[in-house]
Amino acid sequence: MSKNEVAIIMGSDSDLIIMKDAAEILENFDISYDLTIVSAHRTPERMMQYALEAAKKGIKVIIAGAGGAAHLPGMIASLTYLPVIGVPIKGNSLDGLDSLLSIVQMPPGVPVATVAINGGKNAAILACQILGIQNNTISEKIEKYKIQLKNKVLSKASKLEKSGWKGYLA
Amino acid sequence: MSKNEVAIIMGSDSDLIIMKDAAEILENFDISYDLTIVSAHRTPERMMQYALEAAKKGIKVIIAGAGGAAHLPGMIASLTYLPVIGVPIKGNSLDGLDSLLSIVQMPPGVPVATVAINGGKNAAILACQILGIQNNTISEKIEKYKIQLKNKVLSKASKLEKSGWKGYLA
Amino acid sequence: MSKNEVAIIMGSDSDLIIMKDAAEILENFDISYDLTIVSAHRTPERMMQYALEAAKKGIKVIIAGAGGAAHLPGMIASLTYLPVIGVPIKGNSLDGLDSLLSIVQMPPGVPVATVAINGGKNAAILACQILGIQNNTISEKIEKYKIQLKNKVLSKASKLEKSGWKGYLA
Amino acid sequence: MSKNEVAIIMGSDSDLIIMKDAAEILENFDISYDLTIVSAHRTPERMMQYALEAAKKGIKVIIAGAGGAAHLPGMIASLTYLPVIGVPIKGNSLDGLDSLLSIVQMPPGVPVATVAINGGKNAAILACQILGIQNNTISEKIEKYKIQLKNKVLSKASKLEKSGWKGYLA
């Protein structure tokens, strides 16, 4: 039985360039994760099996990324009581609007927690926030992470204020 | 075993007001059909079973209507080698764009034959055209139907030409 | 100190007609909740205070609904390490697209778990799924709820199959 | 008389880079096909003649690709009782939305089976599914094709699970 609490799945290996951002965040937060490809349209049985077994394996949150007519997050959500986070992946046309609407506009009863287009990183942070509800270690790390974000901005702000825009861009 | 060659399925009974147009066309063409509700998100196992058994039951074309994040047509298509016709249903927001994109933007390998938003009637005509390939009785009916469409237009055109717009609208 | 685990907040009382769907779900799941109005643009200090105190009060998930340039969910998310669920509310123009994009397109580091436009009900179900991770009573209720959804569909499907569309619509 | 069962037509030779994907699929499925350019706007008489003769030549399915104000698929559909598959081609502006809407939003009576933007491959697979209704050789090939798609995903999934994302991307 897996000890991983988060699953990161994607519809195609072409989505990995975005979904790796989720993996990196989880590594930074010392949260072990499953990472694999599950295609709603090419491996529907595998998808069903994956969704039905996830909770039994100990998974607590599922992150699913997909592009175009992105059905993976919503179908996973239909098959599990676990929270599912959906990442719309931008494809070659329509600038990501198709995957965003395919993921977010779920019918009553089956939500998908949708993040921004190509928002792999945010999907993982959201997963950490969810796990952090019952785990102080994680919630403290989120607080630290937020402080880091703040400090990076403050540092850049300070540099910009000192050097002006010409110096900053140079 | 069913003798029906066409299946009409929809994600919710609220879609019936549109999908009945498909049923009516098939009745007009003397094509018997299955008609039921199969929700991708509320009855995923039923959906899988329905899709996997459709060909065995003798179904040759599946018409699937759904709204919002409309996954039913694409998921059915992922589970059968039969042609699947998708009907985007307009919901309470975004004017049908969400269901259209969720149905039509399928990835390589798994097409859905998408018709217009709320196009239940056209879905059935397309099904008849597909069945008509191997069935002269049906293809002749399509030709007759097209002649009827033409004659209706000609008759209205004639009336408009004679009575002018004021008379026509009166 | 509040014993409520979920907070439902909204930018305006005109959003209540949607956000009450979230309250109803939580009541059905026997989860007590805070319910109030917090306007990002009219009561920014209150918003800040609310967000900063939520975790201390025992809140574990925050549901925030807003319309138009909907800043409330994202701003709350910037001020807490708790997971924030955003509900885009459809307004008088642009069919909800403005609030959807204002909520979902958050920058890296600060996710909002966005649900469908006017998806108050789904926001609450997602909150239950999140709480259910650590609470078997809740996760079992979700499973039962999903079975109810399934049974409603099966019952309607059965009725439609028996009565045909004319009978069903009559 | 042609023995080809599928026709692939396009509005301009600039569409060939997409429509060749349809030709390749048909070749893989050992289905012979017509391939030519038929412009609705530059060769309307040719278009009319092509559509009216297609069935007589033995064509059973017509695949038509076009961009911008894409009228070719719908006009062909108006002139034949054969099923017509439309491929919206993405042009230099509006990201393919113009051709998608010009093709899919057909009025009652004259459907076009629309596939994804730039979906030349899927158009051909859909044509095979349609022919497969009466031809077990083809429908078996589709099943094999779907198994290949599945196996490719499984193989990539296995590789990703073993090597992790850093190894996979390296």
Add this chain to the structure above:
Amino acid sequence: MSKNEVAIIMGSDSDLIIMKDAAEILENFDISYDLTIVSAHRTPERMMQYALEAAKKGIKVIIAGAGGAAHLPGMIASLTYLPVIGVPIKGNSLDGLDSLLSIVQMPPGVPVATVAINGGKNAAILACQILGIQNNTISEKIEKYKIQLKNKVLSKASKLEKSGWKGYLA
């Protein structure tokens, strides 16, 4: 042989409620016109014949209105050297965007002079402007019409300035 210089055609009699605005303007300008229904999709041969004969009958400008996947204006334009004015008609979904894009995004070589969604009146004024190039009586009427428009605005402006908004709206 017709003496009419302008033809007003539409894809369906449901478009008449908009296209009658064009007829009214032409009547006000004392320009006689053809008015009929020509469906690109239901009467393609009639459409072709109509377009090919228009110039021979003495028609100088063709106004064509259509909704959804609106092919009529562009197809007429492909079949005649006369200028064609296209009127996008708003349908039941997508708020007119589908017909606008289907009409305006014509490929190089075959323009359609597109006016606003539901712009039947403006189509006729544009036709008058075109005829006015060679006909001083018409161009003078346009100048008078523009003065009338101006005077209506000036009169309303004067009333508003005098009575204030409360008085004006009362």
Add this chain to the structure above:
Amino acid sequence: MSKNEVAIIMGSDSDLIIMKDAAEILENFDISYDLTIVSAHRTPERMMQYALEAAKKGIKVIIAGAGGAAHLPGMIASLTYLPVIGVPIKGNSLDGLDSLLSIVQMPPGVPVATVAINGGKNAAILACQILGIQNNTISEKIEKYKIQLKNKVLSKASKLEKSGWKGYLA
């Protein structure tokens, strides 16, 4: 010579139902204003004259509302050095997107301060903020107005917290 510091102009008297919101706000802030109709397309000379004379008359801020291809705000801005506030008015199609883009997407050198679709009220508040820069009486009124807004929210929040959603909606 007018003593009015703000001008409220609109392209048509049909816009008055929105633009009166601007007038009401200015009345509440005791700021006298010009209110009239100036159509960019029907009274272009009047528009030019109005814009060129506004500053001389003592006007300091111009609020201009228009719908559809809304040129009034941008053209006024091209003719004066005064700040111009644009109000996109929602028309019968495209849900206000056309007027929003026609007003906000001005080229470098000629800005229009654009507010929300149908945002007549906010246009006037923005005008007050601009005048408040040099007028403490006005800026203090804005602060009071903001406190009123806040208090209304607090009062409604309090009521909702006490009565619950059922009581509040009853």
Add this chain to the structure above:
Amino acid sequence: MSKNEVAIIMGSDSDLIIMKDAAEILENFDISYDLTIVSAHRTPERMMQYALEAAKKGIKVIIAGAGGAAHLPGMIASLTYLPVIGVPIKGNSLDGLDSLLSIVQMPPGVPVATVAINGGKNAAILACQILGIQNNTISEKIEKYKIQLKNKVLSKASKLEKSGWKGYLA
């Protein structure tokens, strides 16, 4: 006094790369033309003067191209009784939708004959069609031009039919 019958104007010299397509067509049709820059927002007086004098100079059709909040075509149309053809120019954001809507959605009374985004070539062909109403030499040239377009397609079609797609693309 100018002998030019067509004027080609544009809002900025950055539009020339598109608008030169109009000039080239007119040269091919031996129609002399004015070509200059007239900015609605930077040179409003020049724009007004240009529009008011165009008819007096002998201009019969005005082609106006502009991007973003594209006001030039509509403002010119408001100032002359000549037909005005608008060319939406695609800018750096929104893929040309802003300029399309700013040009086409004109209010009743003041039409702009809008062509496709970046459709400089079609604007000139439309101008020729308009001039061709009273000039057989031009209308015959249009017929020849259409035959050339047809022949180019036929030649490419023939080549594609002979060489197949691999040969054609090679």
Add this chain to the structure above:
Amino acid sequence: MSKNEVAIIMGSDSDLIIMKDAAEILENFDISYDLTIVSAHRTPERMMQYALEAAKKGIKVIIAGAGGAAHLPGMIASLTYLPVIGVPIKGNSLDGLDSLLSIVQMPPGVPVATVAINGGKNAAILACQILGIQNNTISEKIEKYKIQLKNKVLSKASKLEKSGWKGYLA
């Protein structure tokens, strides 16, 4: 205490490439300015403090640029009675539509003066226009700037008229 009358703030240093255009304009107009980074989502307390102190420091106009779910301009506006100018920054998806709608669609009571997508330059010109109300030196500079804009167009127009498009583009 700062003597700067304008503040230029942005959500991220990646916005600087656009927002520097605002700084350059202010420098050209000899208006001193604050320039820094204030992130609504990463430094909400700093944002609140900045907004609350701006008026006290002598700032009269705030220019705020942000991308995606762009909350900075609206939140600043909620916290000050100063006029706030919002600059939507185009990000990696949706072509700037998300930031435009997030900024412009503010609720009644809290306007943001929104300029074009990536319109950093226009934001600064608008700020100058606002300051120019009480400062003749600035308003005269705006008039001169407008004359420069006009002269540049006239000079380019003259060059194009003389050299023709081939010469101009060469």
